[in-house]
Amino acid sequence: MIKHALFPDPTFVSLGDVQLEVFEAGRENRGNPIVLCHGWPEHAYSWRHQMPALAAAGYHVIVPNQRGYGTSSRPLRVEAYDIAHLTGDLAALLDHFGYDAATFVGHDWGANVVWSMALLHPDRVTRIINLALPYQPRTPVPWIDFMEAVFGPDNYFVHFNRQPGVADAVLDENTGRFLRNLFRKNLPAATVEPGMMMINLAMATAPLGDPVMTEADLAVFIASFEATGFTASINWYRNMDRNWHILEDVDPIVRQPSLMIHGTQDMIPPSDSLSDFVPNVEVRTLDCGHWIQQEKPEETTGAILGWLAAGQAT
Numbered sequence: 001m002i003k004h005a006l007f008p009d010p011t012f013v014s015l016g017d018v019q020l021e022v023f024e025a026g027r028e029n030r031g032n033p034i035v036l037c038h039g040w041p042e043h044a045y046s047w048r049h050q051m052p053a054l055a056a057a058g059y060h061v062i063v064p065n066q067r068g069y070g071t072s073s074r075p076l077r078v079e080a081y082d083i084a085h086l087t088g089d090l091a092a093l094l095d096h097f098g099y100d101a102a103t104f105v106g107h108d109w110g111a112n113v114v115w116s117m118a119l120l121h122p123d124r125v126t127r128i129i130n131l132a133l134p135y136q137p138r139t140p141v142p143w144i145d146f147m148e149a150v151f152g153p154d155n156y157f158v159h160f161n162r163q164p165g166v167a168d169a170v171l172d173e174n175t176g177r178f179l180r181n182l183f184r185k186n187l188p189a190a191t192v193e194p195g196m197m198m199i200n201l202a203m204a205t206a207p208l209g210d211p212v213m214t215e216a217d218l219a220v221f222i223a224s225f226e227a228t229g230f231t232a233s234i235n236w237y238r239n240m241d242r243n244w245h246i247l248e249d250v251d252p253i254v255r256q257p258s259l260m261i262h263g264t265q266d267m268i269p270p271s272d273s274l275s276d277f278v279p280n281v282e283v284r285t286l287d288c289g290h291w292i293q294q295e296k297p298e299e300t301t302g303a304i305l306g307w308l309a310a311g312q313a314t
Helices: 050-056 083-097 109-120 143-151 156-162 166-173 175-182 197-203 215-228 237-246 297-313
Strands: 011-015 018-025 033-037 060-065 102-107 125-131 258-263 281-286
Touching (some): 011 083, 033 109, 050 060, 050 297, 060 083, 083 109, 083 237, 109 125, 143 156, 156 197, 166 175, 175 197, 175 215, 258 297, 281 297
Parallel strands (some): 102 125, 125 258
């Protein structure tokens, strides 16, 4: 059980065949929902800095551990983690709380889910704020085939798919070392090249860069993955080609007002085509790496609240 002065106790929400562990703030702000979606390999706790400020600003803040994470359900079938299921969980979560639509915020894989939420359930999304991962247009061939052709077979996206179970075992055996090395600022270039990045980080023995968070905060992530293992969360990657097919006949344009926040030191570059697919988007950058809302909590919260307030004023 997480105990932190800024973080609430969870509730458990049954959504058909899965149960999600959900953290809330600002329940009294009924009618103004905002849903925060974490990335990989993270936890709802990654939004601990933003939740109190959003609640104070009048939002009902809903932060799930998505399927495969924390004490939320971890279905055994790989296909249970495709984008239809992940976005379906969020739509069902709105139903549970009695909301027709909400503002959605995502980081990393959570951003991918939020972009897809706007495509698959557009009427449930009023505004979008995404961090780190810009909109990813469908490639000419399925995504893993495309990435293998560009980056080679050792790219961790490709490796997760082509050699199922191998990386899972390495990360499970080295959970603390892997997460302690991953959640760093300014990682040396040799560790973040698009090859065996995750296994490299799991095996590295020397400290890499400055820590993103305190040991007490990191302990929340370590304890969670020590309890669950990594397979369920990696199964999100193992559905990328399936997702490519699911989105084949879907209108690819995101029409909701959107804010895209990049870290200038992130290995994920900004998208040159973002405005082609998200025409109503504003882009901001912060001087940080990939773990934006944890590396720059005050600046991230300020950017989010400022953008939301500006939208309400127009």
